[in-house]
Amino acid sequence: MLSQNWYRRLLLSYFPIFLLTVSILIFLSFLVINEISRQETAKADRISTGYMMDTLERSVSEVELDILSDLETASVYPLFLNGNNVDNTAVTYQTIDRLRLLENNNELIASIYMYRDTDQQVLTLHGIKDLNAFADRDFVQAALQAPEQRGWSSVRSFAEMSNDPKREVITMYKRLPLPFGDQGLVVINISVYAMKQMIASMFNPQVSFLEVQDASGVPIYPATTTDDAEHGKTLTTLHSDRLGWTFESGIRAGQLFAWVSVISYIWILIGIFVVGVSIVYIIYITRKNYKPIQVMMERIESLQLGGESARKDELSLIDHALESLIEQTIDYEQQYHENLLIRRRRLFMNWIEGEHPENMHQELQNVHIFNDYVRSSPTEVSTELPYYAVIVVEIKDYDAFREKGNVQEHNTLKLALTNVFQELVQQEGLQGWSEWISVRRAGIIIYGIQQEERQWNRRLFDLAANSREWVEHNLHLTITMGTGITVHDLPQVQQSYESALQSLGYSMTLGRDGIVMYSDLPQGREQESYRYLQNIADLVKEFRLTQEVWRDHLKQMLDRAENEPLRDESIRSLVLSLLQMLSRELEGMSEPLDTLLTGDAANRAMEAIAEAETVEDVHQALLPYLDQVYTHYVEAGESTNYHALIGEMKLYIEDHFANPDLSLNHLSERFNVTPKHVSHLFKAELDIKFIDFLVQLRLQRAEELLYSTEDTIQNIAIQVGYANSITFGRVFKRIIGVTPGDYRKLKMKPASYESK
Structure with a gap:
């Protein structure tokens, strides 16, 4: 119904205009040929000028992209910006070589230089110098005051050295490192003269004219403005958003039309008047009827809510815009909530790990934590002493907890636990912030104003006891809680967190009720x-x-x-x-x-x-x-029956010690026990190793043979269980102290003979 009413209103409004338009068509028909010729000429002029502008923009964009790409990929630029390198001279020359290569690769580039924030030095192709001694320092200082400015500057005069002639350039600067760094600037200067040469090579001044002005209205091409009577009527006006330049072009006077119209100028004026009146009337009626929808459409277009519905009628577009607005609002609220949770946990972890930002008070307010308690700024004077403490909560028997339910249920339960901890803290008249710091541990930062520390510690214990009791009774989970030391400043919260972890480390010995207070920990060194x-x-x-x-x-x-x-x-x-x-x-x-x-x-x-x-x-x-x-x-x-067993083994060894194959494995097979058990029995019962016992028997017999017989040392070695005299001699000297030969020469007596 709404669409039909709208249609009738528009039709009745435009009907008088329709009659008037038909009445003057005859008078306007003769203008068609003239208009077609003018439009084609203007179209060709617009295409030519547009191509010229696009070529300039594309050339400037190529310069910008080449330089920025090199800044992102080359590793020497961060080394120069850092300024703390071992070999600053080498880095400086490498950076100059990179800049010189970029400048030589494109004839449009007039100059490239870099500014370093750390020591206010400017690097050009001629070397490095202090900013105060740099000829272009005014532009650098202005750039530092407006780091967010984008695009190319208006035409300006530039000289790299104070004694260099001034050159006209357009300039762009970027913060380093890209994209929004804070270590310095790169300044790119493009020669206006080179761009003029490009313009001059792309149009014929005998047929058409061209005027180019920068954003400030300064003429660029030609260098001075010409008289309107000389160059003719302007047909094309284009504006370059990238350069900020305005291009005006047309056909020179006497070239646009080669024939003279035979139509009376009176009829032309009448036709123009009638058309003008019709246009004014149409605009008036249309604006009057369309004004309410126009207001809504302007708002929709400013918010870019139309989307694909821009091809439909206005009412469909408005309907689509409302639906889109509702969806975006819901998505925004959901994304904002998710981002807020992520920011909170990151800030929480940085705080307890000692990496919090300098403006911690502002960050806490941004994530809506401790808004009613924490002072708005660290310099604000307060008559009350703030108290901070950290409690670390650990889920006992976490494997059993993980077996109950799925991952989503676990996450939901953990989220509920953090909310429960915060509510229980508030019931104690304090403020709390709880986040999970690992899969089985949660941290609680508690904040409050207290006059007496003993009372504060008592409130912490009551809070921990109530929390543990509530969780065990309602969620059937067993938790252990360790409290940290009390601190009075935001940066000291890390110390409270570390002491809470220490408290949790004594849960077996001090946490009989599932709570370990840091004050209960042993003072001084831990027991070794x-x-x-x-x-x-x-x-x-x-x-x-x-x-x-x-x-x-x-x-x-x-x-x-x-x-x-x-x-x-x-x-x-x-x-x-x-x-x-x-x-x-x-x-x-x-x-x-x-x-x-x-x-x-x-x-x-x-x-x-x-x-x-x-x-x-x-x-x-x-x-x-x-x-x-x-x-x-x-x-x-x-x-x-190892007592009897070891006796049998001893007798067996005494009878068979001359067997060269006698070993732990031999005894293991003989008495049906493991070699390791044989070794263990010798050590436990005889207080001697098996090998030492065997060597003792063999050398005792060897001493007797050396003293009482004239057998060769090789034969004696074989008789006591050694395969050769070399091994026998080495063992004999290590135990007795002399070689078998010296023992016989010295006529030494065995210990068994001396006892007799």
Whole structure:
């Protein structure tokens, strides 16, 4: 219905104009040929001038792109801008060579130079000089005052050296490093004379005329303006957005038309008058009827909400614009919320890691954190002392938590936890900011105004206790909380965070209620865990000697670690050292025992110890496993009757020590035990290594043969179990102190003869 009314109104409004237009068509028909000729001439002139302008813009753009591309790819420019290089002279010459290559590659370039912020030095093809001594310093200073300005300047006079002649150039500058750096500038000067030469080569001054002016109205081509009667009527006026230049062109006087119209100028004036009146009337009626929609269309076009609907009627366009506006508003709100969450977490992590920005107060206000509490600026005077503290929250048994639900549910629950922490802080009359700092840990920065530190610490403990109780009761999660030290300035929050991590490291020994206050941590140096190594060695010895008191000593060692106290990592390290030492001592006694020491049972025990929340949990996880190992160890010892076994092995060695093949493997096969167990039995029962016992028997017999017989040393070596006299002689000298030959010459007596 709305479209039909609009159509009738327009039709009735334009009908009188239609009658008037038909009445004067006869008088305007004779102008058609003249108009066609003028339009074709203007079209050709516009194409020619447009080509000329496009060529200039394209040439300038090529210069700009070549230089900016080189600035982005060449590594020497950042070295020059840094200004702290080991060899500044080499970097300077390399940079000049790059600039000279760029200038030589394009005849339009009049000059390229760079300005460095760190020491206010300007680098040209002639070298480097201070800004105050640079001839073009006024332009550089103006550029530094307007770093956001884009595009080419108006025509200006330029001289690189104070004694150089002035040249007309247009200039562009960019901040370095690209795109919006803060270390310096690159200034590109293009020769106006070279551009004039390009213009002169692209049109015929005998037929047409051309005037080019910059944005300030200064004539560029030709250098001076000409009289209108000389060059004729302007047919084309183009403006270059890139250069800021205006191009005006047309056909010279006497060249536009070669024939004289035979039509009366009176009729021409009448026709122009009638057409003008019709145009004025049409514009008046159209604007009057179209004005409301025009206002809406202008707003829609200014906001670029029309899109593809610009080809439809106005009402469809307005409808599409409203839909687009609603969608953009929804998308903007969603994107703003997501960006705000990302900015908050980045700012949170930078703050606790000590990398916060200098304008921290402003950043907190930008992300809507502590708006009602944090002073607007660090210089603002306050009569109340601010208190800051960090609490680190850790989810216990995170693997079990991860098995419940999917990733999206986990993220939703974590988001809910951060909101819960912040609300609980507010209930205590404080302000809190909570973010997840790892997959299983969240941090809470607490801010408030307090008159007494003791009361502040009490409020922190109550807050931690209430938070832990709420989470366990409502979300069925077990958490541990470590509080940091209290600080009074924003940069010191990092110290509070680090101390909160230290507190969390004592959760086994000090966190009996799931809360570790930093004030409860041991003062001074941490207790050295290496002092427990002797206790571990004694416990392993008692275990190996089947002394039942090892269980009591294990409990005493863990109780001592809890009372001192030790950090969680130190306690787990002690337990790991105990298991490793026990494994080395018992390995090889029997296959079931080896499986128990290195198999799934050992892995399950280590996992239980890693997930333990208290020292008592460590003891409950460790003791059943050690009992199982102890049972298998006792069974292995009883089954082999190692006391009798070692006696049989000793007699066997004494009878067969002359056998060169006698070794641990030989005894292992002979007595059906592992070689490692044989070595262990010798060390445990005889307090001597197997090889030392064997060498002792062989050399004792060799001494007797050297003293009582005249056999050769080679024969004696074979009789005591050595394959050759060389090996026998080396072992004999190392143990006895002299060679077998010297022993016989000196007529030394064996120890067994001397005792007789």
